[in-house]
Amino acid sequence: MKQFLLVSDLDYTLVGDDQAMARLNQQLEQHREQYKTKIVYSTGRSLFLYKKLTDEKALLEPDVLICAVGTEIYYSSSNTLDSKWSDHLSEGWDRDLIVEISKAFPELKPQPESEQRPFKVSYFNEKEISEKCLSDLDSGLLEKGLDIQIICSFGSSTHINNLGNNYENGKDVEIQVLDILPRKANKGMAMTFVRENLEIDIEQTVACGDSGNDIALFADKKEKGIIVGNAKQELLKWHEANPNPNRYLAKAQFAAGIEEGLQHFGFLEK
Numbered sequence: 673m674k675q676f677l678l679v680s681d682l683d684y685t686l687v688g689d690d691q692a693m694a695r696l697n698q699q700l701e702q703h704r705e706q707y708k709t710k711i712v713y714s715t716g717r718s719l720f721l722y723k724k725l726t727d728e729k730a731l732l733e734p735d736v737l738i739c740a741v742g743t744e745i746y747y748s749s750s751n752t753l754d755s756k757w758s759d760h761l762s763e764g765w766d767r768d769l770i771v772e773i774s775k776a777f778p779e780l781k782p783q784p785e786s787e788q789r790p791f792k793v794s795y796f797n798e799k800e801i802s803e804k805c806l807s808d809l810d811s812g813l814l815e816k817g818l819d820i821q822i823i824c825s826f827g828s829s830t831h832i833n834n835l836g837n838n839y840e841n842g843k844d845v846e847i848q849v850l851d852i853l854p855r856k857a858n859k860g861m862a863m864t865f866v867r868e869n870l871e872i873d874i875e876q877t878v879a880c881g882d883s884g885n886d887i888a889l890f891a892d893k894k895e896k897g898i899i900v901g902n903a904k905q906e907l908l909k910w911h912e913a914n915p916n917p918n919r920y921l922a923k924a925q926f927a928a929g930i931e932e933g934l935q936h937f938g939f940l941e942k
């Protein structure tokens with residue numbers, strides 16, 4: 673056994689089965705003490721919603737916290753923002769212009785204020801946004817010289833209603849979530865930045881996820897990857913179309929899927 677770097681998404685990846693998470697956390701905590709293993713969370717949530725989650729769930733304190741889909745990096749409990757990363761993202765980014773252009777697409781419903789971040793503009797869309805609308809939005813933004821990327825994920829309305837929305841009168845339906853980010857930031861690029869800062873080898877790094885915004889953790893990456901058994905269609909489809917021997921699709925769900933993957937790669941003992 674030796675040191676590794678775990679970069680994990682939270683909602684529906686590490687978080688989803690409290691018992692399995694408690695079991696995994698115990699092993700990770702021990703590994704961190706013994707081998708200086710590093711634990712990094714990479715979530716779509718803002719710091720505000722991350723803190724809400726820590727009130728609800730027994731999470732370990734991470735060594736580094738990546739929020740808002742790779743656009744904000746915080747160091748442990750100090751809540752210090754990595755300004756080197758933010759400075760890097762501010763070049764060529766014009767948030768107000770993105771908001772303005774997006775207004776031409778009435779199907780896009782802005783997410784709550786807490787999730788509108790300096791380098792992230794986020795919307796909900798109740799029905800799957802058509803390919804045409806998505807490409808019109810993309811080209812509308814690019815035409816103005818904006819160096820952006822659009823990331824689509826799906827979320828359950830239950831989770832989204834926890835953010836103060838009211839979708840589908842209590843029925844649990846899938847809702848599309850859309851994040852517009854600088855081209856220079858996503859979960860994958862933030863992972864590389866953090867891995868290099870921590871000076872941990874690619875071979876000793878493993879990323880875990882379940883949905884669309886996690887694809888960047890796995891795309892063209894030499895880091896190892898674990899997709900949990902409950903992963904969403906958008907990630908599974910992408911995984912099938914882009915095979916990579918460094919990526920493991922777990923049978924088990926949530927934290928049990930992470931545990932299964934860590935054992936598969938030999939990071940944890942069976």
Ligand code: GLC
Nearest residue numbers: 716717718787794825849885
């Ligand atoms: C989280 C964030 C939301 C984002 C979604 C997908 O749920 O709170 O703003 O759109 O992740 O990245």
Ligand code: MG
Nearest residue numbers: 681683684882
């Ligand atoms: Mg997730």
